[in-house]
Amino acid sequence: MNAIGKQLIWLAIAIFGAFSLATVALSQGETINALWMVTAAVSIYLIAYRFYGLYIAHNVMQLDEKRLTPAVRLNDGLDYVPTHKNVLFGHHFAAIAGAGPLVGPVLAAQMGYLPGLLWLLVGVVMAGAVQDFMVLFISVRRNGRSLGEMVKEEMGVVPGLIAMFGTFMIITILLAVLALIVVKALAESPWGTFTVAATIPIAFFMGIYSRYLRPGHIAEISLIGLVLLMFAIIYGGQVAVDPTLAPMFTFDGKQLTWMLLAYGVVASVLPVWLLLAPRDYLSTFLKIGTIFGLALGILWVAPDLKMPAMTKFIDGTGPVWSGSLFPFLFITIACGAVSGFHSLISSGTTPKLLENEMHAPMIGYGGMLMESFVAVMALVAASIIDPGVYFAMNSPAALIGTSPESAAAAISQWGFMITPEMLQETARNVGENTIISRTGGAPTLAVGMAQIFASALGGQAMMAFWYHFAILFEALFILTAVDAGTRVGRFMLQDLIGAFVPALKNTKSITGNLLASVLCVSAWGYFLYQGVADPLGGINTLWPLFGISNQMLAAIALTLCTVVLFKMKRQAYAWVTLIPTIWLLICTLTAGMEKIFHSNPKIGFLANAQKFQTALSQDQLLAPAKSMAQMHQIVFNNYLNASLAAIFMLVLLAVLFYGIKECMRALRSQHPTTHESGVGDLQSV
Amino acid sequence: MRPAHAPSMFEKLKVINSYFVQTANLMVGLPSYQNYLDHMAKTHADKPVMDYETFFRERQAARYGEGATRMSRCC
Numbered sequence: 001m002n003a004i005g006k007q008l009i010w011l012a013i014a015i016f017g018a019f020s021l022a023t024v025a026l027s028q029g030e031t032i033n034a035l036w037m038v039t040a041a042v043s044i045y046l047i048a049y050r051f052y053g054l055y056i057a058h059n060v061m062q063l064d065e066k067r068l069t070p071a072v073r074l075n076d077g078l079d080y081v082p083t084h085k086n087v088l089f090g091h092h093f094a095a096i097a098g099a100g101p102l103v104g105p106v107l108a109a110q111m112g113y114l115p116g117l118l119w120l121l122v123g124v125v126m127a128g129a130v131q132d133f134m135v136l137f138i139s140v141r142r143n144g145r146s147l148g149e150m151v152k153e154e155m156g157v158v159p160g161l162i163a164m165f166g167t168f169m170i171i172t173i174l175l176a177v178l179a180l181i182v183v184k185a186l187a188e189s190p191w192g193t194f195t196v197a198a199t200i201p202i203a204f205f206m207g208i209y210s211r212y213l214r215p216g217h218i219a220e221i222s223l224i225g226l227v228l229l230m231f232a233i234i235y236g237g238q239v240a241v242d243p244t245l246a247p248m249f250t251f252d253g254k255q256l257t258w259m260l261l262a263y264g265v266v267a268s269v270l271p272v273w274l275l276l277a278p279r280d281y282l283s284t285f286l287k288i289g290t291i292f293g294l295a296l297g298i299l300w301v302a303p304d305l306k307m308p309a310m311t312k313f314i315d316g317t318g319p320v321w322s323g324s325l326f327p328f329l330f331i332t333i334a335c336g337a338v339s340g341f342h343s344l345i346s347s348g349t350t351p352k353l354l355e356n357e358m359h360a361p362m363i364g365y366g367g368m369l370m371e372s373f374v375a376v377m378a379l380v381a382a383s384i385i386d387p388g389v390y391f392a393m394n395s396p397a398a399l400i401g402t403s404p405e406s407a408a409a410a411i412s413q414w415g416f417m418i419t420p421e422m423l424q425e426t427a428r429n430v431g432e433n434t435i436i437s438r439t440g441g442a443p444t445l446a447v448g449m450a451q452i453f454a455s456a457l458g459g460q461a462m463m464a465f466w467y468h469f470a471i472l473f474e475a476l477f478i479l480t481a482v483d484a485g486t487r488v489g490r491f492m493l494q495d496l497i498g499a500f501v502p503a504l505k506n507t508k509s510i511t512g513n514l515l516a517s518v519l520c521v522s523a524w525g526y527f528l529y530q531g532v533a534d535p536l537g538g539i540n541t542l543w544p545l546f547g548i549s550n551q552m553l554a555a556i557a558l559t560l561c562t563v564v565l566f567k568m569k570r571q572a573y574a575w576v577t578l579i580p581t582i583w584l585l586i587c588t589l590t591a592g593m594e595k596i597f598h599s600n601p602k603i604g605f606l607a608n609a610q611k612f613q614t615a616l617s618q619d620q621l622l623a624p625a626k627s628m629a630q631m632h633q634i635v636f637n638n639y640l641n642a643s644l645a646a647i648f649m650l651v652l653l654a655v656l657f658y659g660i661k662e663c664m665r666a667l668r669s670q671h672p673t674t675h676e677s678g679v680g681d682l683q684s685v
Numbered sequence: 686m687r688p689a690h691a692p693s694m695f696e697k698l699k700v701i702n703s704y705f706v707q708t709a710n711l712m713v714g715l716p717s718y719q720n721y722l723d724h725m726a727k728t729h730a731d732k733p734v735m736d737y738e739t740f741f742r743e744r745q746a747a748r749y750g751e752g753a754t755r756m757s758r759c760c
Contacts, residue, residue: 077716081721098758216737277749484758
């Protein structure tokens, strides 16, 4: 096709995208179809990839088709394997997509769909995709080194250690918040609990099968596992209505917390082939399949958006989480817009599999665009359910009470009309006793997904099945992440403490492993328990901490990328990474300061500690505390959370300091000072 | 590598299917065994080659096993 024709196509996409976005953004009360959100997003992704992603590839990175990638140079058939770019795209996407992009947008929907959508689109184009792509690029140029190693190499030992410590902290908070989502979704739900519990024996069976009966037949055993899972969901419906079985699988949040903690310790010392690996197969394939299914479902059903474009809660008084649009929206939606965690993945296995540098834009930039699309779909799912139902599910009991009547009254007063009957009917439709205060995002997403899937397949009668399918799908990969994350945390801890107590470093010693596991589980378990006991729902405390830590890691990764650009003597292009770095710094530091010092106890940790401290000094009990000891505990927890936020900010400022120092040093040098490895010529092979 | 004659529908489907299987396997950390065999034959012809079962276990341990301080998945 000639050049003018190509330009015309891009012009058409631009106009169509602008029109879609205008339709979504400028609605004045009329109902908008969710497809407009999808088309706006896809048009923007296409344009961003073609004009910004490739600009970065050609001008900023100056990718070299002839330069040998580590996969080719160090090919060992195991870790370093040149991989077809579509295959690698699938691998990379499966590694980055998880619960984060699904939950954040659901929580952000309390401000309406528009703020979340705009941040998802601008954030991914300018920050998230840039980060993933840049980190992939610099890691590929360094034999696939990890983020921590690269920070150490390019910026120094001290910032390297600080970044490593920051990574351990973010994993701890991440595991706590993920576990909290599962607890919130399964509390008082025998159907959900039974189904998720059933995945353990199913995984055992799959593990034994793929180790001893038919070793390595992944497709076969995954299919068998999937069929068993479907039976577990169907049978779960029987369990939920069975008068003797139902109570055996009905637990409150605290009981589930203890069970999860025990599970975390045991699972992380079991052999990987028995539980972790087979469940990883199930959760990975189910995740990818469901994401595909959701995309098809949205296209097929073309549902209307019921949530307003913007709600009055942009002022920060929302029930789901507290804090105003700036900075908290940008903290709440991390994954999908920009996720620091991806810098660990982009410097993990992916750079060792990249066949040619020219594939990097599609994998790095394109992969993140795809994740952003998953987040947009989650936002759609949360916005097509009735806003009254949305707020009933996501508001803590402290605000709306525990009965359908109190919830309906409170929410109607906020301006979202809903009747107790509607709440009860929704609960009945999805096969649950109640949907009130099912915070955490996962149940809301499950209701939205169940509506889409049921409209496409099976109708009303299948709602309950699809709801529990969606819960299972989320719980499954969250539990896999908890399991794998505890292991990673444990190894990190054994590495760290091993420097002082060499005996702990031995990963063959059961005592050492168990001890490190217990330590690691206690770390995230503490925050989990605190979140479960929190009257404001836990998400209000933990999700912002998670968001701050995740954005902090992104800012660290982008600082590293900026340093590398300076060292390559390409500082003229450093704005590409500087803009998102500065934006993340502003958001993270403002949010951190507000979480610590804000005078509203719902936002500021210190204000909340003060509130309970004052009550203590007057011998008063404040809910949820039932004793003076619990009052002291709450005061302590708030100080702990405040310290944690402060540590995140300090880590960030320290890395920033070293980053600026390195940039200045690079500026003074006459020639490039990077530590790139292995230049070679493809044609010589 | 491409056959001289135009590939039939069936051959095209076979190729698509092989990419599909490769993608699914790599998603859970299992690289192509054929690629490993090819690599060993080409560059380390003198060294012993793992059979599929050993290869599978080795990769499984590498993805999840002891000392792996890298997260293989995101949140």
